[in-house]
Structures are given as structure tokens and as C-alpha cells.
Amino acid sequence: xxxxxxxxxxxxxxxxxxxxxxxxxMLLNQGFNIDARISAxxxxxxxxxxxxxxxxxxxxxxxxxxxxxTKAQPRGNESLGWxxxxxxxxxxxxxxxxxxxxxxxxxxxxxxxxxxxxxxxxIAIWCLVFQLWPRVKERITPLPEGKRPxxxxx
Amino acid sequence: xxRVCMWMLRSSLAWMLIGYSIGxxxxxxxxxxxxxxxxxxRFTHIWMLLLGWLVQLSTGMMVWIMPxxxxxxxxxxxxxxxxMYFALNAGMLLAALQPPLSRLIDPDKLAWMAPLAGxxxxxxxxxxxxxxxxxxxxxxxxxxxxxxxRGNKEST
Numbered sequence: 001x002x003x004x005x006x007x008x009x010x011x012x013x014x015x016x017x018x019x020x021x022x023x024x025x026m027l028l029n030q031g032f033n034i035d036a037r038i039s040a041x042x043x044x045x046x047x048x049x050x051x052x053x054x055x056x057x058x059x060x061x062x063x064x065x066x067x068x069x070t071k072a073q074p075r076g077n078e079s080l081g082w083x084x085x086x087x088x089x090x091x092x093x094x095x096x097x098x099x100x101x102x103x104x105x106x107x108x109x110x111x112x113x114x115x116x117x118x119x120x121x122x123i124a125i126w127c128l129v130f131q132l133w134p135r136v137k138e139r140i141t142p143l144p145e146g147k148r149p150x151x152x153x154x
Numbered sequence: 155x156x157r158v159c160m161w162m163l164r165s166s167l168a169w170m171l172i173g174y175s176i177g178x179x180x181x182x183x184x185x186x187x188x189x190x191x192x193x194x195x196r197f198t199h200i201w202m203l204l205l206g207w208l209v210q211l212s213t214g215m216m217v218w219i220m221p222x223x224x225x226x227x228x229x230x231x232x233x234x235x236x237x238m239y240f241a242l243n244a245g246m247l248l249a250a251l252q253p254p255l256s257r258l259i260d261p262d263k264l265a266w267m268a269p270l271a272g273x274x275x276x277x278x279x280x281x282x283x284x285x286x287x288x289x290x291x292x293x294x295x296x297x298x299x300x301x302x303x304r305g306n307k308e309s310t
Contacts, residue, residue: 050203058211067155095181102185114185122178129171136163138155 001064004081008060011089015052018096019045040103044096051121052092059084059128066135080131084124091120155218158235162214165243169206173199194254201250205275210242213282220289230285238281245274 001009022045029038063081068074075081098113155163176199183192223230248271252264 054208058208098185111185115182118178118181118185121181122175125170125174129167133164133167136155136160136167138157138160 005060005064012057019048040100044099080127084128087120088124091117159214159218166211169202173202197253198250205246234281234285238278241274241278245271
């Protein structure tokens with residue numbers, strides 16, 4: 001597994017640990033009424049799981065496993081992958097801070113942080129799709145002699 | 155990679171792009187509150203990412219990489235996967251578009267969309283199960299034909 005994929009997968013594991021910690025905190029709060037403000041973490045918890053863990057893990061595995069782009073450049077434009085990595089993680093970290101704080105004490109600073117977080121995450125996904133798209137392709141291999149193609153396509 | 159997998163993976167990437175862009179707009183609106191009706195796209199965002207991206211990507215990958223059939227040594231009949239592809243995308247779109255369209259059109263006129271989406275999604279999952287069930291099996295080591303003998307000096 002190459003370095004970029006390792007970064008994606010290891011960071012996904014970190015977000016998983018943070019998401020589970022936040023979830024545990026919410027569940028403890030549900031049982032013991034520690035502080036009502038903890039419930040403001042709910043939307044961010046879902047996104048830590050789906051963006052930080054799910055999307056980043058899938059992105060890392062896809063960058064590693066998808067068919068090579070070309071022999072000379074098997075992973076396509078790797079700089080797009082790094083933009084994805086940086087923008088996704090900074091965007092999510094900003095969200096983790098700004099979303100609950102903005103819900104508890106709305107302020108223009110948190111609002112701008114949240115808007116920047118949204119922009120960074122969208123940029124990250126566009127870069128990831130642009131890197132992966134050309135790697136989704138058929139590998140043309142000649143069928144063995146006398147073998148007919150599978151029903152429904154190759 | 156079979157052609158149907160290509161279509162599934164590319165469609166899932168396209169839904170990821172659209173779904174995340176809608177999500178970005180929702181989050182920016184949460185912060186800056188520039189257009190309240192955009193909240194009607196919340197379920198569009200959720201269905202596009204859960205069904206259009208996540209389910210489609212994972213099933214497309216499964217069709218591509220799961221073990222091949224023992225008898226034919228290929229992936230078998232891929233027609234159920236084409237059925238799944240169309241049913242999943244149509245069902246997802248119907249489910250995703252109903253909430254925003256309900257703001258524009260009389261919701262009673264759109265009442266058919268959700269049940270039809272449900273039926274299409276059931277068709278999709280059954281078609282997928284029909285194809286993939288025989289491929290969920292232990293890996294079989296095919297007998298490797300013996301390598302042709304190289305020139306043996308003693309025998310020549």
C-alpha cells in the first residue's frame with residue numbers, strides 16, 4: 001500500500017476513535033444528564049463517522065485498489081489526493097469545533113468557520129472524484145480461445 | 155472491470171459529488187442562513203450519499219472483486235446487476251427528489267413517488283442477491299498446469 005492511501009486509512013481510524021468518543025459522551029449524557037449542551041454534538045458526530053471515517057477510508061482504499069491510470073502514472077494526479085486529504089481533514093476539524101459552538105452560542109466567527117468548513121469539504125470531494133474518475137475503467141483482456149463473453153456484458 | 159461495474163462506480167462517484175455539494179450548501183446555509191427553502195434538500199443529500207454513493211459503490215466493488223464462479227470461472231450472468239443498477243438509481247432518485255418537489259408541486263400529486271421508490275429498491279436488492287449469492291464462497295485453488303520442462307542436460 002502506498003503512502004497516500006496509508007495516510008487516508010490511518011487518519012480515518014483516528015476520526016473513528018473521535019466519533020466513538022463523542023457518541024459515548026452523548027450516550028452517557030443521555031443516561032446521567034451531565035450537561036444539556038452535549039446534545040449539540042449530535043450532527044457533528046454523524047459527520048465524523050460518515051465523512052471522517054467512512055468517506056476517508058473508502059477514498060483511501062479506492063486510491064489504493066482502483067485500476068492504474070497509466071503505467072507511468074499508476075495513481076493519476078497524486079496532488080489531487082493530497083488536496084483531498086488536507087481539505088477534508090481541516091474542513092472536518094473546523095466543523096467539529098464550530099458546529100456545536102455555533103449551536104450553543106451563535107456568533108459570526110463560528111458561522112464563518114462553519115462556512116469555510118463546508119467549502120473545504122466540498123473542494124475535497126471534487127478533488128477525490130477528479131482523481132478517481134479516470135481510474136474507473138475496463139481492463140481489456142482477450143477472452144481465451146473458444147470462450148464466449150458472459151451474459152450481460154464483459 | 156466489467157462494464158456494469160464501471161457504470162456503478164462512476165455513477166456512485168457522480169452521486170458523491172452531487173450529494174456532498176448539496177451537503178456543503180446545507181452546512182453553509184446553517185452558518186449564514188441565506189436561503190431557508192434549501193432545507194428541503196436534506197433528505198436528497200442523505201439518500202444520494204447513502205444509496206447513490208455508499209450502497210452503489212460497495213455493491214459495484216463486490217461484483218468486481220468477489221470470487222468468480224467455480225464452474226465457469228467467470229462472474230456469471232451480469233444481467234441482474236444491470237437490473238439492479240437501473241432500479242437502485244431510479245428508486246434513489248424518486249426518494250431523493252420527492253421532498254424538494256413537494257415544495258413546488260401539490261404533495262398529493264407526488265404521493266406515488268415514495269411507494270414506487272420502495273418497490274424499485276426491493277427489486278434492486280433482490281437482483282443483487284440473486285447474482286452475488288453463488289459468488290460468496292471459499293476461494294478454490296485451481297490446479298496449476300505443470301510448467302513445461304526445460305532442457306535437461308542429463309537426458310540429452
